[in-house]
Amino acid sequence: MQRPVIKNNHSRVIDVINWAVEYFxxxxxxxxxxxxxxxxxxILDCKTLDLYLCYDEELSAENLQTLHAWIDRRIExxxxxxxxxxxxxxxxxxFVNNDVFIPRPETETLINIALSVLDSVSNQxxxxxxxxxxxxxxxxxxxxxxxxxxxxxxxxxxxxxAMLNAKNHNAEINFEQLNILSDPYKNKLDMIVCNPxxxxxxEMDTIMDDVKLYEPKIALTDGSDGLSFYKRINDLAPSIVIxxxxxxxEVGLHQHPQFVKNILDVKxxxxxxxxxxxxxxxxxxxxxxN
Numbered sequence: 001m002q003r004p005v006i007k008n009n010h011s012r013v014i015d016v017i018n019w020a021v022e023y024f025x026x027x028x029x030x031x032x033x034x035x036x037x038x039x040x041x042x043i044l045d046c047k048t049l050d051l052y053l054c055y056d057e058e059l060s061a062e063n064l065q066t067l068h069a070w071i072d073r074r075i076e077x078x079x080x081x082x083x084x085x086x087x088x089x090x091x092x093x094x095f096v097n098n099d100v101f102i103p104r105p106e107t108e109t110l111i112n113i114a115l116s117v118l119d120s121v122s123n124q125x126x127x128x129x130x131x132x133x134x135x136x137x138x139x140x141x142x143x144x145x146x147x148x149x150x151x152x153x154x155x156x157x158x159x160x161x162a163m164l165n166a167k168n169h170n171a172e173i174n175f176e177q178l179n180i181l182s183d184p185y186k187n188k189l190d191m192i193v194c195n196p197x198x199x200x201x202x203e204m205d206t207i208m209d210d211v212k213l214y215e216p217k218i219a220l221t222d223g224s225d226g227l228s229f230y231k232r233i234n235d236l237a238p239s240i241v242i243x244x245x246x247x248x249x250e251v252g253l254h255q256h257p258q259f260v261k262n263i264l265d266v267k268x269x270x271x272x273x274x275x276x277x278x279x280x281x282x283x284x285x286x287x288x289x290n
Contacts, residue, residue: 012055013057020032039067043066070084077213078214079211095164100161101195101215101220102133103132106277106281106283110284111139114193118190125149125150127150129180131175150173151173153175154218156177159177180229189242197221197229198256207220226256243289247286248286251282268289269287270287272285
């Protein structure tokens with residue numbers, strides 16, 4: 001299918017939308033309108049409603065050139081967030097590229113639980129394990145009352161992105177490159193938060209191409225059964241989280257939440273529960289350290 005005809009180096013917003021909806025649809029995208037709206041909103045720096053309020057306005061040749069390049073990338077299933085270079089999380093924009101896992105709306109449930117647990121208490125010591133883009137640590141830093149937040153990741157490239165995001169949001173975080181599966185960690189904490197790689201290695205071929213082909217494998221799977229980080233946190237947390245402190249861990253779907261729950265030693269943890277996200281899916285394991 002041909003791209004929209006550029007007349008006098010310009011094309012109307014509505015013409016581009018109509019063409020792109022058909023183009024994405026023919027290429028098998030489930031929500032073709034959302035695809036083009038996302039890209040145009042970024043190029044024109046506007047909201048969805050604005051696109052339709054200015055539907056008769058023309059895009060410049062430069063904007064069309066950018067849009068065409070982005071559409072070519074999206075047709076190859078590259079995630080929209082990597083194409084535009086940013087992603088919204090908890091009402092804030094975070095820079096992302098293919099060195100980091102793309103923040104998901106479901107993870108906002110972890111933030112809500114952390115805020116409800118910590119409330120207005122100041123100087124809470126929190127460790128974000130597998131920080132990636134830094135979205136969890138940075139959001140907590142902005143939402144809580146003078147917290148003391150550390151964030152670790154095995155990937156130096158991911159930490160560079162996280163530090164850039166922290167600078168952009170004026171958030172004070174202590175970042176450190178560390179392999180939590182093998183390296184020691186001894187700082188005392190009030191809370192551990194973690195969205196670890198939890199896809200079992202034998203299920204990697206079953207995930208959608210947008211994820212499998214573009215997001216960093218190290219952020220998706222532990223190379224094993226998808227439970228390695230939970231086992232490590234079960235062993236580590238009781239020695240570094242103060243009694244009465246919490247662990248909040250994102251979990252996968254299907255049987256995964258129960259597998260993770262079964263890992264926790266009931267002699268070391270209490271009030272163990274799986275909290276659903278806004279979709280009703282079991283999402284966050286919450287537990288109190290005895």
